[in-house]
Each structure stands twice: as structure tokens, then as C-alpha cells.
Amino acid sequence: MNWNKLLQYGELLLSLLVVFLMLVASVVYGGYLFGKKIGEMQETDSVAQALPAGNAESPAKPFHGDMTLEKLRAEDSLAASQKDSSAINSSADVVNKEARSEKASAEEKKVQDVQPQVNKAEENTKSVQQKTSAKSEPSISAGASSPSAAQLSEMGLADVVLTAYGKGLWQVTNAAGKDNGTIVASEPFASGVKGYAGPTPVFIYVKPNGTVSAVVAASNAETPDFFAALADEGLFKAWNGKTTSAAASMQVDGITGATFSSHAVIQNVQAALKHYHANTSAKKTGTEEKAVLTKPTKSAEVVQSKSTLSQPETEQDHTKQVPMEKKPSPQEDPSVAAKETDTDSQSVADKPNAVPSAKSASHAAYGAEAPDAEQMVRLGLQDVLLEVADTGVWNVKARDGRSVGTLLSSAPFSKNIKGYHGPTPLYLLISADGKIKSVLPMSNEETPDFFRQLEEKGLFAAWNGMTISEATAAEVDAVTGATFSSRAVIQNVRTTLARYQHETADNDISPVIGWLKTILVLVILAAGVLARYRFKKNKKVRVAVLALNVVVTGFFCGQFLSLGMIRDWVADGVDFIAVLPAFAMLVLTLILGFLGKPNHHCTWVCPLGSLQELAYRLPLPKVKLKPKAYKVMRYVRLSVFLLLMLLAWTGIAIDGILDYEPFSAFLITTAAPAVIILAVVFIVASVFVPNVWCKCFCVMGEALNLSQRKD
Known part of the structure; x- marks a missing residue:
């Protein structure tokens, strides 16, 4: 019995089984998440129907970004208990009304006489507490909020x-x-x-x-x-x-x-x-x-803010957004002095329209703070007042008190939605008539050349003029070539608007590239495993697999592995369904490496490696290098990898370097010109010397190489 061949067939079957199980698991998990979303929608609808309508006796409660169904049910139960208690007390009052009417009247008169004094004492006590209390320190949100x-x-x-x-x-x-x-x-x-x-x-x-x-x-x-x-x-x-x-x-x-x-x-x-x-x-x-500040721009003159910090903050109340308005001179508005005095003496938490609420550290880190002067101008907001309504929600008012609309920050509502490199928070401006007026991206860590494509192709203007309900249900297409970023923006808009309306967003639970392309990539992965074990020496089969890697996996599906991608998964977490094809590539190559089949990704999966090998197969003159030259290339690749790891270890950001890995050149419509040029250079070089990028500079290949067992 040929044990080696039997072992090879066993490894082949195991690899195919892994790919099949991953496909089945992804479908089952996707179905589970979809069913969970449907259940949440049904529960939300039932709770919304059970909530009292906004009338004088039972006013509608404003929705907080971090409200849960349990909190809503608890509030309803408390309200019901209070109502029952009120009914019991009312009955008791009716029974004893005649017996104590005269005494109650006398006591009521006494209370009315001393009530002004009590109110004044309470105000004095509150003022003293606001000025002296500084013992309760809140958790500061990544440094963007004002200090406690x-x-x-x-x-x-x-x-x-x-x-x-x-x-x-x-x-x-x-x-x-x-x-x-x-x-x-x-x-x-x-x-x-x-x-x-x-x-x-x-x-x-x-x-x-x-x-x-x-x-x-x-x-x-x-x-x-x-x-x-x-x-x-x-x-x-x-x-x-x-x-x-x-x-x-x-x-x-x-x-x-x-x-x-x-x-x-x-x-x-x-x-x-x-x-x-x-x-x-x-x-x-x-x-x-x-x-002093340098000469302000026009926008900086419009958007200014003032708040006091005499009011102590607590763990549940440390969000202090500040009103923004243009400061007129006393000549322009004689009431300025009085208004500024009121503003100075009144903390944001005391203002009637300022509803404090909890805010996690990630909110401020990704844009839950009020927009700055430049962002206000880009939103078309000048000479206005922002009043805090909730976490990430501001009422926009003109100087005359007229409502201009509502401004939303997506950060508190959709903090778990990520693009290619992390969160992609937005500002959404809703006009007074309830229509989307503007969508503005905040700062993020997406690759600038890719993210710029979203604005150039009109993604941020896609919701303008829609009502909130229309925008929540609108089917907006992702931007080809910047699928991760555009999908994150679309989900940010849907989730923010839906949760602002106390609904559940209908976000698709599927891979970013869709199930059809995902299945194609998984089938090609299985074909690569089959070819390596069963048809390794068949040149026609190998060329066919390489061509599929380039045309389907690379250009059509835009899937590849890069060190920048792995870095983002580790730093920001990963939605396994969203990145299923790339994650399957990583798992498959690690399993095969453990089974003694190293470099599977580099030789049988990677679109860039496949394209370089196909280029070398062209019938053109070749440059013959000595084995020592290839050895030097391997040392160069290892040195580049170790240098990047050293930079990362010492705290030096390597994001900009990893953004120029040439894999993204397959996203040809949105790839940075420098990346495309770099990829073309190495592909042309590979016509004469085999796989120059892979052998000399690919840090992703080096990372996989170091993680795998060699025979």
C-alpha cells in the first residue's frame, strides 16, 4: 500500500471538506443573523405599538441612541405601576376626603406660604453643589470632549x-x-x-x-x-x-x-x-x-461656542455639547450682554433643550462631537445655534429661534459598522420639513484615493431630498472598486436614520461582494486545492487556475489578502460574513501550511502572484539569474517585513506604507495611480524575471511563509 499517496488523498479530502464546511457555516450563520434581525424588527414593532401616543397625559419619550428593548419595557412597566399606584391613592383620597378636607386645606395654605422660600433654598443648594463638586470624574471619551x-x-x-x-x-x-x-x-x-x-x-x-x-x-x-x-x-x-x-x-x-x-x-x-x-x-x-488664534476665516467667525464646567459630570452624564452661534457686537444687538451673562451662568446640562445622555469612548473618537467650523460650512449651516437633543443629535435653530432642522452624527447609532480600515462616521442634516438635506463624511482612516471616489460618484448626495422613511428603505448601489467603504456609508445612513426613528435598520447580512461572487471565489479556491493535489504536473490545469485567479478572483471579485487588511482585522475587529472570501483564503492557506503544504496562497490563490507567473510564461527573452540572486531577494523580503514590524512595534504608523501594497490595483477604477503604476512595473519586470514582487518585496507572503511548517 502506498501510504504517501493515501496521505495525499486524505489531505485533499480534508481541504475540500474545510472549504465546503466554511461555505455551509457561512450560509447557516447568515441565516441565523437574518432571522435574528427579523425577530428584533418584530419586537421593536410590538414595543412601538405598546408605547403610549404623544398626548398631554403621556408624552412621547425621545429616543436615545443606546436605548434597548429591555429599557423600554422597564420604563413602560414603571409607568404602569405608577399609574396603578395613582389610582389606589386616588380611591383612598375619595374615601377620606370629607374627614380631612379642612385639615388638608389648612396645610395646603401653609405649604403655599413657605413654597417660595423652599424653592429659593433648593436653588441655592444646587448652585453650591455645581460650584463645589469635582469629585466625580467621568470616563473621558478619547480626548475629543471637553475636560471634566x-x-x-x-x-x-x-x-x-x-x-x-x-x-x-x-x-x-x-x-x-x-x-x-x-x-x-x-x-x-x-x-x-x-x-x-x-x-x-x-x-x-x-x-x-x-x-x-x-x-x-x-x-x-x-x-x-x-x-x-x-x-x-x-x-x-x-x-x-x-x-x-x-x-x-x-x-x-x-x-x-x-x-x-x-x-x-x-x-x-x-x-x-x-x-x-x-x-x-x-x-x-x-x-x-x-x-491668540490666528485671523479666523468666515466660517470660524460664524461657529463659536461657550460652555461652563461648574456642573459636575457623572458616569451617565458627561456629554456636554456646546451651542454654536455667531457672536454679534453690542452695537448689533443690545441684548448680547444679557444673553452672554445667562450663557456663562448656566451650564449645558441646565438648558431646557439639552438632554444629557451616556456616551462611550468610541463615540467621541469617531465623531460624536459637534461639527467644527469647516464642517458647518460644508453642511450649509451658517449663523445658527446647535442645541443638544441627545447623544449625536442636535436641534438646529436660526438666530431668531426658528427651527432649521436636525443634525445627526452616525457615530453613536452605528459604531460597529466599519469600512475597509475602520469606522466611517457621517453627519446627516435633516431639514425642518423632514427631508435629507446633506450627508457629510467625517474624518476616517479609509484610503483617501478610494474614499474620494464616493463623493466624485455622488454617493453622499444619493439621499438628498428623501424623507427619513424613504432614505431608510432606499436601495443605493455601492461604488464599484470601493465596495467596503461605500457599503459602510450606506449602512451608516440606514442605521442612523432607522434608530433615530426608533426602528431597526434593514441592513443586508451578506458578504460585501455579494453571495454570487463569494461562491465563485470559494469554488476557485476548491479548484486550486484539487489542482495542487491531483493535477499538480498538468500545465494546462495550472494555467487555467492562474487565469481564474486573475480574471475572476482579482478583477471581477476584487478579492486578495494583504498585510494591511490583516492589520485592520486585528486592530478593528472583523465581520466574518462581510469578508468571507478573503477570510476563507487565510484559513485555507494556514490549514494547508500546517499540513505540510506551504506557500499555497502565493502559488495557487494570489491574483497578483498568478498574474506575474502568467507574464513570465509569455514567449519573450528571459533574464537568467544565479541562485545567489534569488537568495538575496528572499533576504530583502525578510528585511522589509522586519523593518515594518519594527516600525509598528516602536509606535510609528505604517498605515501609509501598507496602503501601497499593489494588490488593490485589481480595483482598477478606484485604485490610486501610484498603486497601479507600482503593479504595472512589477508585472512588466516579471516578464523577464519570475515573480519579482513575490520574491523580493511581498510582506504578506513573508508573514505567511513564517507561519507555516516546511517539509
């Missing part, structure tokens, strides 16, 4: 007013209106900087003379013992007393034993100070040098 009372105390600030002058910048003034300096948040300017467990944002307090007074850490996911070492070693005090320009460029050593965290903090401080220094200018005021 406790963090202001760390900076040595108390009873101050913060006026937002753009994204991540607040002017600090005391109760008398005197300039106390500026606070800078690092998160908007260092979004790609991460420590060991994620972002490590900081707040920087800059004095009026332009020197750094304090650096305070916002909350983060770093290991507490490691992060505490940074403060113990004096890292946060390293910049104190330095001018912003000197602090931004000074070399600060990392902390031994907490290298990731300390390097991330240093980079956060440098990024924030460079942005601050670039957007401020020194203005002499007598002998004092005062940091």
Missing part, C-alpha cells in the same frame, strides 16, 4: 469658562472674563497614535504667555500599573514651563517598562502642540505675550 471638573482641577483651574475655537481647542477665561490661556485636546490631531491597548489622549493647558502649564491624561485602555509609571517618572511634567514651539520639538525619552504607552503620550503631546502652534500667533499685550 477633576481634570480641570489637575490643571489648577477652577470656576472657569471654556470657549471652543475649533476642534480640540478651548479658550479658558475666568468668571471675570479674563483670559486664562488655552486647553488643547490631542485626540483630533493624533488619531493614528496608539499605545499598547489603544489611544492615549491627553489635555494640554497652555498659559496666556504661550508656555505649557500642565499635561493631563484622558481615560484610556492602557494597563493601569504601567500607565501609572508614567506619572511616577514625571513624564507628564516634562513639558511644563516650555513654550509651545519648544515643547513640540523637544526630545523626551520614553519610560523603560512602559515603552508603548510613553511613546504614545509623547507623540500625542507633540502632535497637539504642533497643531496649536500652527494655529496661533504671538500677540504682544504690554510686556505679556498672549497666545
Whole structure:
């Protein structure tokens, strides 16, 4: 008996079984998720029908982005209990009404006499609590929100007013209106900087003379013992007393034993100070040098904000969005002084239209904060007031109090929806008549050349003029070549609008490229496995598999594996159904590598590798290299891979480098020109030297090679 051949057939059957089981599992899992969505929709409909209509006795409750069915049921049960209790109390009152009517009347009169005094005492108590309470520190959301009372105390600030002058910048003034300096948040300017467990944002307090007074850490996911070492070693005090320009460029050593965290903090401080220094200018005021904003643009004059931080925040109430309006001079509006006095003395939480709600760290990190001046202009909003209605929801009003519409941020409603490189948050402007007026993308980590295609092809304008119901149900086609990004944008719009209306979004539970293309890719994967085991020496079969990899898997389906993709899966999580074809490629090559069949992806699956091999098969003169040259190529590839890993380990972002892996050239309609040129160069080179990219530069191939067992 030929045991080797029997083993080969066993491995072949096992590989085919794995592919088949993955296909079956994906269909079953997709059906399960679809059924779960249907069930949620039915439950939501039943709860919505059970909720009381908005009348005088039972007003409709505003929907919060993080409300669940359980919370709604609990609220309804509580309301019912209160109603029953009221009925019982009412009956008891009727029974005893005659016996105590005279006594009740006398007591009621006494209460009415002392009620004004009680109200005044309560107001005084509340005022004292607002001014003195700074013990409850909320979780700060990745540095984009204004600092808490406790963090202001760390900076040595108390009873101050913060006026937002753009994204991540607040002017600090005391109760008398005197300039106390500026606070800078690092998160908007260092979004790609991460420590060991994620972002490590900081707040920087800059004095009026332009020197750094304090650096305070916002909350983060770093290991507490490691992060505490940074403060113990004096890292946060390293910049104190330095001018912003000197602090931004000074070399600060990392902390031994907490290298990731300390390097991330240093980079956060440098990024924030460079942005601050670039957007401020020194203005002499007598002998004092005062940091002031550079001459504002028209939009910056329109969009300003002011809020006080005397109101303590809690774990469930730490979202403070600020109203945005143009500040008229006293000559333009005599009531300005009174209005500003009211604004200064009244916190956002006390305002009638400001409904505080919980907000997770990821919300602010991906755009739950109010839009900045430039975004307001792009939304077509000028000289307006934003009033917080809920997390990620603002009422837009004109200066005369007239409602202009509603502004939504998708971040709190669809934080789990991701594009190719991560979340793709949006602002959605709804006009007063309930129609979509504008959809504006916020900052994200998508490849700029790909994401730009969405706007050029009109994706963001696809919902303009639709009602919320129409936009939620609209079938908007994804942009070919930027499928991940466009699909994420479409789902963001649907989910945000549906949840804003207290509905369940009807998002498809399917691979990004659709089930037909997914099945084609899985069939080609199975054909590659069959060809390797059964027809390995048949040249015609191999050429056919290579051609299928290039034409179907590459150009038609746009599927491939890249190190940038794997990096994003690890960093941001992965929806296995959405990326099923690529995930199947990875699982298959790892299984075969474990079974002693290395390099299966590179030689039998990869579209770019297949295209290079087909190019080398062209009947043209070849360049004959010595074995030593190929050995040098392998060392070059290993060196490139190790260099990238070293850069990533030291905290240097490698996103920009990995964006130029030439695999995306198969998405020819949206690929960056530089990527297409790079791919063409290596394909032409492969006409004369076999698989130049694969042998010399492919870091994805090197990563797979290091992970597999060799015979």
C-alpha cells in the first residue's frame, strides 16, 4: 500500500471538506443573523405599538441612541405601576376626603406660604453643589470632549469658562472674563497614535504667555500599573514651563517598562502642540505675550461656542455639547450682554433643550462631537445655534429661534459598522420639513484615493431630498472598486436614520461582494486545492487556475489578502460574513501550511502572484539569474517585513506604507495611480524575471511563509 499517496488523498479530502464546511457555516450563520434581525424588527414593532401616543397625559419619550428593548419595557412597566399606584391613592383620597378636607386645606395654605422660600433654598443648594463638586470624574471619551471638573482641577483651574475655537481647542477665561490661556485636546490631531491597548489622549493647558502649564491624561485602555509609571517618572511634567514651539520639538525619552504607552503620550503631546502652534500667533499685550488664534476665516467667525464646567459630570452624564452661534457686537444687538451673562451662568446640562445622555469612548473618537467650523460650512449651516437633543443629535435653530432642522452624527447609532480600515462616521442634516438635506463624511482612516471616489460618484448626495422613511428603505448601489467603504456609508445612513426613528435598520447580512461572487471565489479556491493535489504536473490545469485567479478572483471579485487588511482585522475587529472570501483564503492557506503544504496562497490563490507567473510564461527573452540572486531577494523580503514590524512595534504608523501594497490595483477604477503604476512595473519586470514582487518585496507572503511548517 502506498501510504504517501493515501496521505495525499486524505489531505485533499480534508481541504475540500474545510472549504465546503466554511461555505455551509457561512450560509447557516447568515441565516441565523437574518432571522435574528427579523425577530428584533418584530419586537421593536410590538414595543412601538405598546408605547403610549404623544398626548398631554403621556408624552412621547425621545429616543436615545443606546436605548434597548429591555429599557423600554422597564420604563413602560414603571409607568404602569405608577399609574396603578395613582389610582389606589386616588380611591383612598375619595374615601377620606370629607374627614380631612379642612385639615388638608389648612396645610395646603401653609405649604403655599413657605413654597417660595423652599424653592429659593433648593436653588441655592444646587448652585453650591455645581460650584463645589469635582469629585466625580467621568470616563473621558478619547480626548475629543471637553475636560471634566477633576481634570480641570489637575490643571489648577477652577470656576472657569471654556470657549471652543475649533476642534480640540478651548479658550479658558475666568468668571471675570479674563483670559486664562488655552486647553488643547490631542485626540483630533493624533488619531493614528496608539499605545499598547489603544489611544492615549491627553489635555494640554497652555498659559496666556504661550508656555505649557500642565499635561493631563484622558481615560484610556492602557494597563493601569504601567500607565501609572508614567506619572511616577514625571513624564507628564516634562513639558511644563516650555513654550509651545519648544515643547513640540523637544526630545523626551520614553519610560523603560512602559515603552508603548510613553511613546504614545509623547507623540500625542507633540502632535497637539504642533497643531496649536500652527494655529496661533504671538500677540504682544504690554510686556505679556498672549497666545491668540490666528485671523479666523468666515466660517470660524460664524461657529463659536461657550460652555461652563461648574456642573459636575457623572458616569451617565458627561456629554456636554456646546451651542454654536455667531457672536454679534453690542452695537448689533443690545441684548448680547444679557444673553452672554445667562450663557456663562448656566451650564449645558441646565438648558431646557439639552438632554444629557451616556456616551462611550468610541463615540467621541469617531465623531460624536459637534461639527467644527469647516464642517458647518460644508453642511450649509451658517449663523445658527446647535442645541443638544441627545447623544449625536442636535436641534438646529436660526438666530431668531426658528427651527432649521436636525443634525445627526452616525457615530453613536452605528459604531460597529466599519469600512475597509475602520469606522466611517457621517453627519446627516435633516431639514425642518423632514427631508435629507446633506450627508457629510467625517474624518476616517479609509484610503483617501478610494474614499474620494464616493463623493466624485455622488454617493453622499444619493439621499438628498428623501424623507427619513424613504432614505431608510432606499436601495443605493455601492461604488464599484470601493465596495467596503461605500457599503459602510450606506449602512451608516440606514442605521442612523432607522434608530433615530426608533426602528431597526434593514441592513443586508451578506458578504460585501455579494453571495454570487463569494461562491465563485470559494469554488476557485476548491479548484486550486484539487489542482495542487491531483493535477499538480498538468500545465494546462495550472494555467487555467492562474487565469481564474486573475480574471475572476482579482478583477471581477476584487478579492486578495494583504498585510494591511490583516492589520485592520486585528486592530478593528472583523465581520466574518462581510469578508468571507478573503477570510476563507487565510484559513485555507494556514490549514494547508500546517499540513505540510506551504506557500499555497502565493502559488495557487494570489491574483497578483498568478498574474506575474502568467507574464513570465509569455514567449519573450528571459533574464537568467544565479541562485545567489534569488537568495538575496528572499533576504530583502525578510528585511522589509522586519523593518515594518519594527516600525509598528516602536509606535510609528505604517498605515501609509501598507496602503501601497499593489494588490488593490485589481480595483482598477478606484485604485490610486501610484498603486497601479507600482503593479504595472512589477508585472512588466516579471516578464523577464519570475515573480519579482513575490520574491523580493511581498510582506504578506513573508508573514505567511513564517507561519507555516516546511517539509
